[in-house]
Amino acid sequence: MIVKNEERHLSRCLQSVKGIVDEMVIVDTGSTDATKEIAYSFGAKVFDFEWVNDFSAARNYALMQSTCDWNLVLDADEYIVNDCKSIIRHFIETNEGVVGRIKRIDEFNQNGERRYAQSYLSRLLPKGVTYSGRVHEQVDSPFPRKNVNVEVYHDGYVHTNKTERNLNLLLQELKQHPTDDYVLYQVGKQYKLLQQLNMAEKYFEESYRLVPLHAWYRHSLVIDYLYTMTVNRSFEQGLQVIAIEQKRLDDSPDFHFACGLFYMDAIFCHTDRYAHLFPLIERCFIRCLEIGETEKYDRVRGTGSFLAAYNLGVFYEVTGQIEKAVHFYKRAAHEEYEKAVGRLNRLLGK
Structure with a gap:
């Protein structure tokens, strides 16, 4: 140590x-x-x-x-x-x-x-x-x-918050190795932690352009990049990345989860332009549940289970499919996800 x-x-x-x-x-x-x-x-x-x-x-x-x-x-x-x-x-x-x-x-x-x-x-x-x-x-x-x-x-x-310290050291490293895809990714992560998301997207984009297909952290880079583009509303760029990664990461619940949130935000911000993506929201979260909590990738717990089930519940509630909403809220609540318990109680009048 x-x-x-x-x-x-x-x-x-x-x-x-x-x-x-x-x-x-x-x-x-x-x-x-x-x-x-x-x-x-x-x-x-x-x-x-x-x-x-x-x-x-x-x-x-x-x-x-x-x-x-x-x-x-x-x-x-x-x-x-x-x-x-x-x-x-x-x-x-x-x-x-x-x-x-x-x-x-x-x-x-x-x-x-x-x-x-x-x-x-x-x-x-x-x-x-x-x-x-x-x-x-x-x-x-x-x-x-x-x-x-x-x-x-x-x-x-x-x-503890060691982000500023880490960022300074990483930027020093980047001066010596300006095309190191891993260091570029880590710089992007620090900016993401600091909520400087335009800077984060810039470094994720550079890393993504350089990262080898076999790199062990490539999956995590793609997920972080997608979440950052979602918040920054870089929807056209995000759709390009999704298209590139769709087959390669089809067995990743985190990828489909990030795509589902991406589509939701795109439609919310520009309904006319992205309305055609609406059916993909349901498809993404269902795919998350089909894959489940895999050990193949680094991941956030719940993207293959209760978090995806909860988001499906929200999708069905908003679209008036209450019976389906109750089913998926119950599924998420069974794993003690409190937000699902709250939505379920409101729907059932408890």
Whole structure:
């Protein structure tokens, strides 16, 4: 781990891994709170590293201090939530020249609602594997990636805002690598978090133009790009992207969910021009439910279940198909989606 002023989260993280790992290596980049004392209390080996505005430099220094053949990399605002000690041991014993990808659940707020996104991250590393990239650093290895059933919860997006810091580091990186599609994407994400959506769209567009078809983050880029174009009302550009991606991402609930919202906004803003898209709204959310909560892509929980069902309920309620609306509200309410419960109660007069 690399840490700085993480006294709020560190105990929770270390408590979750202390029975799993052989040693804890923590590199501190300048804490002024009780972070180091907490680390020592768990028996961790603590090293100081002067911060040089480069996350990979700090990560690689931490990896150098490890005496183990494999390294599990975590951040202080993450913690393991499943019983995975034997799973990790089995993975290590049966794999060589492979990088393990663990599942991370990110809690975030959207429109006043708590949402959860899940993604697989390369975090179980054989000795000798290192990082590159100043910020949003990536594992730099030709080894294949394989998913391992380790589940980590992350609530750092809710409690802290490091967007400005990350953006500054990414812009420095971009000066050195102006056509790096991944860095362009990450810059766009930071502007999106800052609600500077015109800037976000600009960088997403540049990244989309350059990103290889096989890039692991391409799916997420397309989704972020679509949501940004929806808010910016860049409807013609959005329709072009949807047409390009339609077949390739037909098995992605997040793609169809984003398309459904895109069509709704396009029709709302320019009814005459986009009225022909109206039937596609229903089709998109039905397709989400057909696919379900797939593990193939990084995704937001609910796009293949209760969120899509709720939006179908709204669609049918608005179009006067009350029986269908009640059916899909019930489906979403069954998964304890509160907005669906509220709409259902109003429809049923409760």
